[in-house]
Amino acid sequence: MKTIKYSLLVLVTAAATVGVMWLYENIATRKQEAQQVVFSVVHLDETTEDPAEWGRNFPRQFDSYRRTVDMERTRYGGSEADPFAVGEHGVPKTVSKIEQDPRLKILWNGYAFAIDFREERGHAYMLQDQKETERVLKRPQVGACLHCHASTTVAYRRAGLAAGAPGQLTDPLLSATGMEQLMKGFPIVSAEPYSNAVQRVRHPVACIDCHDPKTLQLRITRPGLILGLRALAASADAVPHLPSIERWRKGDRRSPYDANRDATRQEMRSLTCAQCHVEYYCASKATLFFPWGKGLKAEQMEAFYDEYRFRDGTPFADWKHATTGADLIKVQHPEFELWSQGIHARSAVACADCHMPYQREGAIKMSNHHVRSPLLNISKSCQVCHHFSEDELKQRVFNIQDRTKQLMDHALDAVVSLIQTLEQARKNGAADEQLRAARQLQRKAQYRVDFVNAENSMGFHAPQEAARLLGEAIDYARLGQLAVAPLAQKD
Ligand code: HEC
Numbered sequence: 212m213k214t215i216k217y218s219l220l221v222l223v224t225a226a227a228t229v230g231v232m233w234l235y236e237n238i239a240t241r242k243q244e245a246q247q248v249v250f251s252v253v254h255l256d257e258t259t260e261d262p263a264e265w266g267r268n269f270p271r272q273f274d275s276y277r278r279t280v281d282m283e284r285t286r287y288g289g290s291e292a293d294p295f296a297v298g299e300h301g302v303p304k305t306v307s308k309i310e311q312d313p314r315l316k317i318l319w320n321g322y323a324f325a326i327d328f329r330e331e332r333g334h335a336y337m338l339q340d341q342k343e344t345e346r347v348l349k350r351p352q353v354g355a356c357l358h359c360h361a362s363t364t365v366a367y368r369r370a371g372l373a374a375g376a377p378g379q380l381t382d383p384l385l386s387a388t389g390m391e392q393l394m395k396g397f398p399i400v401s402a403e404p405y406s407n408a409v410q411r412v413r414h415p416v417a418c419i420d421c422h423d424p425k426t427l428q429l430r431i432t433r434p435g436l437i438l439g440l441r442a443l444a445a446s447a448d449a450v451p452h453l454p455s456i457e458r459w460r461k462g463d464r465r466s467p468y469d470a471n472r473d474a475t476r477q478e479m480r481s482l483t484c485a486q487c488h489v490e491y492y493c494a495s496k497a498t499l500f501f502p503w504g505k506g507l508k509a510e511q512m513e514a515f516y517d518e519y520r521f522r523d524g525t526p527f528a529d530w531k532h533a534t535t536g537a538d539l540i541k542v543q544h545p546e547f548e549l550w551s552q553g554i555h556a557r558s559a560v561a562c563a564d565c566h567m568p569y570q571r572e573g574a575i576k577m578s579n580h581h582v583r584s585p586l587l588n589i590s591k592s593c594q595v596c597h598h599f600s601e602d603e604l605k606q607r608v609f610n611i612q613d614r615t616k617q618l619m620d621h622a623l624d625a626v627v628s629l630i631q632t633l634e635q636a637r638k639n640g641a642a643d644e645q646l647r648a649a650r651q652l653q654r655k656a657q658y659r660v661d662f663v664n665a666e667n668s669m670g671f672h673a674p675q676e677a678a679r680l681l682g683e684a685i686d687y688a689r690l691g692q693l694a695v696a697p698l699a700q701k702d
Pocket residue numbers: 285286287288289290481484485488546547548550555556560561562563564565566583584585586608667668669671672
């Protein structure tokens with residue numbers, strides 16, 4: 212009996228020892244793995260543009276960053292190649308949205324988007340897709356286009372230094388001289404012809420555009436956002452989802468709002484994306500800007516444009532519609548603005564929470580830099596907060612998107628009808644003065660349907676706001692038709 216007890220004890224002790232040793236081993240390797248995160252192989256500074264260099268210190272983030280070349284379709288998002296449209300190096304272009312929905316050509320008649328507008332895809336393609344679009348090949352464009360399609364942090368600073376800004380390129384970007392270089396170079400590069408400016412850049416958005424090379428902290432490097440947030444902070448628009456702006460407003464306001472100084476880490480997890488995923492003006496009549504002087508809501512931005520005057524005194528318009536003669540606004544990808552109106556922003560859920568979710572690799576918790584549709588990674592993107600099955604979550608998204616799409620179809624049809632009615636009235640010889648009210652309503656309707664159409668979540672980022680805008684678009688379009696109908700009768 213005693214020997215049995217003794218043997219058991221030996222066995223248990225041995226097992227425990229093995230267990231402890233295994234645990235120790237495990238902890239040791241995990242510690243080692245954790246150390247690798249900060250283990251510096253190469254020296255990174257403000258001149259290190261090439262993401263592959265950063266990748267030697269941060270191989271996991273770099274590997275996932277590189278995977279933005281992947282293409283996979285979802286019901287309304289993801290990306291899809293067009294096997295018949297081959298671009299540079301034999302890389303297929305994505306499917307054409309204006310071929311898929313010819314109503315868009317009618318909506319944008321006379322503007323560059325009516326000649327080429329495609330499905331967007333991963334960050335790896337941003338520079339190539341811009342160089343290859345017919346909008347660049349067939350229309351004169353300016354260097355401002357690069358603000359959101361290339362790693363421009365170093366390019367702006369070099370241009371600023373060449374124009375006499377103080378300091379050196381190695382100064383920290385967020386130092387006084389670093390910022391002066393950046394802000395001085397920005398309008399210079401922006402005003403150059405595209406073909407000149409593009410010689411200044413080599414990479415799509417890169418590590419240095421979102422991270423400090425020394426501390427790796429998130430940072431804002433895009434002048435458009437720096438200036439846009441300043442204007443937003445100075446406005447009266449309530450932004451409960453951006454608490455640092457609300458705090459700044461309560462202060463003495465002696466120095467302008469500065470996200471790099473004031474924003475919380477959680478805010479930065481969205482603001483790094485707001486450097487580009489926003490509505491903007493970018494052409495030759497003014498330096499690139501975000502229209503946020505009255506706030507982030509669709510009609511506040513519309514009111515800002517309506518009051519805006521170009522340097523030559525002319526009122527704001529992106530283009531004159533070729534069929535109707537109306538002066539119109541074209542909206543581009545207002546993801547940040549629409550997200551701002553939704554329940555997730557209100558609940559402090561950031562872009563990165565869904566589009567760059569945390570994942571574990573051994574002991575390391577890292578952010579997935581394979582930025583893409585969250586529907587391709589529901590377990591990491593959504594199930595950390597929502598305890599429903601993947602299938603159920605997907606269905607909830609589809610419910611929102613299918614409804615938005617249906618309403619958008621009605622809105623697109625309504626705007627097309629207004630355009631056709633205006634066209635008939637012009638054929639009948641109606642004078643500009645008689646068409647004024649209907650053209651103004653076309654501007655309002657086009658702006659709203661475009662806001663939702665150009666936004667890339669098919670309503671998901673703020674479902675009710677998207678539906679509200681589409682409802683208004685339908686109303687304005689039909690009111691415009693009523694206004695012009697008496698002039699549009701065929702005999
Ligand atoms: C709560 C999660 C969530 C948050 C937060 C969020 N998104 Fe999304 N986003 C989605 C979903 C879901 C879709 C729809 C994807 C689809 O249809 O495949 C989407 C779509 C997109 C798309 C189009 C993707 C594609 O594959 O076509 C872009 C671009 C985008 N979001 C950017 C942003 C930006 C920028 C922010 C922050 C300002 C943001 N998102 C915040 C969930 C989120």
